[in-house]
Each structure stands twice: as C-alpha cells, then as structure tokens.
Amino acid sequence: MKSNQNYLIVVVGPTAIGKTALAIELAQHFGCDIVSCDSRQFYKEMTIGTAVPSPEELSAVHHHFIQNKSIEEDYSVGMYEEEVLPLLDRLFEKNNIQVAVGGSGLYVDAILKGFDVFPEVSEQIKDEIEQSYDRLGLEYLQHMLQKLDPFYFAHLNESNPQTLVNPQRMKRFVSVSVAANAPYSSFLNQKKNIRNFTPVLIGLEADRPLMYERINLRVDLMMQQGLLTEVKALQPKQYLNALQTVGYRELFRYLNGELSLEEATEEIKKNTRRFAKRQLTWFKNNSDIRWFSFREPLQNILSYINEFTR
Secondary structure, three states, X not given: OOOOOOEEEEEEOOOOOOHHHHHHHHHHHHOOOEEEOOOOOOEOOOOOOOOOOOHHHXXXXXXXXXXXXXXXXXXXXXXXXXXXXXXXXXXXXHOOEEEEEOOOHHHHHHHHOOOOOOOOOOHHHHHHHHHHHHHHOHHHHHHHHHHHOHHHHHHHHHHOHHHHHOHHHHHHHHHHHHHHOOOHXXXXXXXXXXXXXXXXXXXXXXXXXXXXXXXXXXHHHHHHHOHHHHHXXXXXXXXXXXXXXXXXXXXXXXXXXXXXXXHHHHHHHHHHHHHHHHHHHHHHOOOOOEEEEOOOOHHHHHHHHHHHHO
16 A cells, blocks of 8 residues: 555445444454544434444444544534544654545544535624515525626526525525625635545445335334433523534424324334435445445455555
C-alpha cells in the first residue's frame, strides 16, 4: 500500500444491513479507529432506538461520535464537519487507513466533500418573508427570486421547474438573497475544503424483501430490549429536534394515547422501511460506491480495498 497516502474506508447502506459489524472487522484488520457518521447515534440519551453498537462492539475498536452529545444540544451537519475533519487529521497521523461508517447520507457527504456556506438569515427577515407569503402566495416568492436572482430563476425554470412551486425552498432562496444583499446562486458551487484522504466507499445491500425482513426483526428486538421504557423516560422532552426520529415519534404517539402499542410498533416498522428506501436512493446516486451483498465474505471486500489502495 502507498505509505504516503491516506485512505478513509467508508461503509454505507440502509439501516439494519450490518454496517457496524463490517466496520469493526475492517478496523480490526487495519488496526485503526471507527468514525461514526450516523446522526441518530450522536445522542447519549438514545441507545436502543438508534441501534448504538453494543458495549462489546465499542470495546473491540475505538469509536468516535457515538453518544457524544446530549439531545438538549443544538447540533448540525455543519458543526459535525468542523469537528470530524480535525479528528481525522489526528487519526491519520497514527495510521494512514481509517474507517467511517453510517447511514446518514448528509453526514457522509460532510466528511467527503463539505457544503456550500450560506450567510445567516435573521429571524426578522424570515418572519417578513413568511408573512408576505401568507398574504400574497407563491407568486410573491417567484417574483422576488426573479428580481433578486434572475440567473438562478431562469436556470430553475428551465432545468428544475418543480422547485419554483416548492414554498419552503423558495423561501430559503429569497431569504438568503435578502439577508446577503446578493443573489442566492452566488453562494453555490463554492470551492470545497480539500480533503487529505482518498475515500474507499463500500456499500452493503440485500434484496428488498430480505432487507425489510431484517428491519422488522430489528424493531421486534428493540421492543424486547426495552425501547418503550427508553422512550417513556424521554417523553417530557419529546418536542426536542433530536427526538423527531423513527422509533421515538411513533412511541410518543402511543404514550400520548393516539395509537395502540401494536399500531405504534407497526408504524415503526413501516417508517423504518421507508427510511431504508430513502437511504438506498441517496447512496445509489453515488457512482463511486462499490456495492457488496451483506453476506459477502470479508476477504472479498478486503481484496477490493487492497486493490484500490495499491
């Protein structure tokens, strides 16, 4: 392997596919750490419903970004990017191969390429645009964008017209343009932070029926492990952003008397299956990912990595 080149092995795929187990095997093989890019596993108050690695798995390899935040903290993908890159710099000083794992596509992208930086928009500007939209409707937003950023308006009109009828996105475009006194499009396609590593992207997948079966079994296991008790303890804080996630939302509805426990459990399964489908759609758009069956022998995956890094 090239000793002067850093490689980040990134294990991705839908929920319940076996990413954690593979990441641990890879980290043990290469003698390195694991960096989590799973946005659900950052919070120390959430364990069962986020499928945090077991104590045995956590002791097998040094993990980072696992239960390191409180649900009370405001935490964003931008803050994650600011924290994870210096950590990777330090880890690469010890070993030129490291492993990252997670099913949160946005957080994987934060590691791999970063994001465009937009100016802050004040609450006053947001409120004014919201009130104008309530009074004048979508045409107001379209007129404002055409006036403030005619280039971007024309581009959307030609290539992505459905965006022009999406109120949330249109509010965002207009509010940024007003706050910055500059076109929204001027903040797009900025030069991203240069990364000091080459990513090796490994995707795990299974046939759809088998993937759904694994999800259903995992939800049943979580319920047996005490997910309801975990959620009950968090009920007073159910309004927090970190808890607006599958497995918690549905059981809050049960505790609030909106669903039976059986209905809530079925809702968790259904919503987790939908979540897995969205994860796959996101990752399948990345042509750099090399896909393997979740049953693929470790040696085959190692052979691919060794060939990639040779």
